[in-house]
Amino acid sequence: MSTPTPLTITASDERHRPELEQLWTMFRHEMTAFTGTLPDKHGRFRQERLDAGLSKPGWSAQILHLGPHPVGFAVIRGLDTKEHVISSFFIVHGARRSQIGRAAVTELTAAHPGWWAVAFHDRNEVAANFWRTVATELDRSCTFEQRDVPGRPELPSDSWVRFCVR
Numbered sequence: 001m002s003t004p005t006p007l008t009i010t011a012s013d014e015r016h017r018p019e020l021e022q023l024w025t026m027f028r029h030e031m032t033a034f035t036g037t038l039p040d041k042h043g044r045f046r047q048e049r050l051d052a053g054l055s056k057p058g059w060s061a062q063i064l065h066l067g068p069h070p071v072g073f074a075v076i077r078g079l080d081t082k083e084h085v086i087s088s089f090f091i092v093h094g095a096r097r098s099q100i101g102r103a104a105v106t107e108l109t110a111a112h113p114g115w116w117a118v119a120f121h122d123r124n125e126v127a128a129n130f131w132r133t134v135a136t137e138l139d140r141s142c143t144f145e146q147r148d149v150p151g152r153p154e155l156p157s158d159s160w161v162r163f164c165v166r
Contacts, residue, residue, distance in 0.1 A: 005067040007103050012054060012061040012073075019070045020063060024050045027073075027090035034121045035155060049075050049087050064091070064104050071095040074108055083115040083162070096126075105134050109165040116165060119147070119158040131161050139163035 012020060028045035031037065039045050053061030058080035064072040072091040078084045086108070091101045109116050118135070120127045135142040142163035149155045 005069075007100055007107075008065045009074075009104060009107055010063050010065065012063050014054060016061070016063050017054065020050060020054070020061060020073055021047070023063075023070060023073050023090060023092070024088075026092065027088065030090075031121075031124075034123045049077075052077065053087070059087075062104075062108060064100070066095060066100070071100060072104065074104065076108065076112075079112060083117055084109075084112050086116065086118045089118070101130060102134055102137075106138065109138065113165050115162065117160055117162045119160050121156065122159050123156065128159065131159075135161040135163045138165055 010016070024047050025045060028037070028039075028047075037045065050061060052059045053075035056077075058078060060076045060079055062074045062076065063070055064074070072095065073088070074086055074090075075088040076084060077087045086105070089101075089105070091104070118131055120131045122128050132144070142161055145160050145162075146157040147160050148157050
């Protein structure tokens, strides 16, 4: 048995765009099962959140690696506000069920103590179970609520979890 490769999390910039765009396409493709969203006429999915994570103040895009392998990302917003939001989070299938996601969320939130929020789709049972478990482990008094998706009345409501990391 080989020694596990450590997880590294890197704050991204334009140099990381090709890797992030590839991971973003996988993420958005996976989300189509729950949103019904289709790619544009060029076969691309919207990526405003990824673009913001690479360029807007208060936002951050983080890329996750196991050794040389990019295995996921997190896009965070609200780093300049009281409540930080994990706007997008993705781990490739081959790295799931190995505690990588849990380790990444723990490290990302510990770097910015305070209030955090994450939206997820209840129909995405794997993600819903992941966020309920991780949030509860980080903060036993975390809260859950349903919120409509702004400007998208055709979509089912999002579930939101709020938790505090000290």
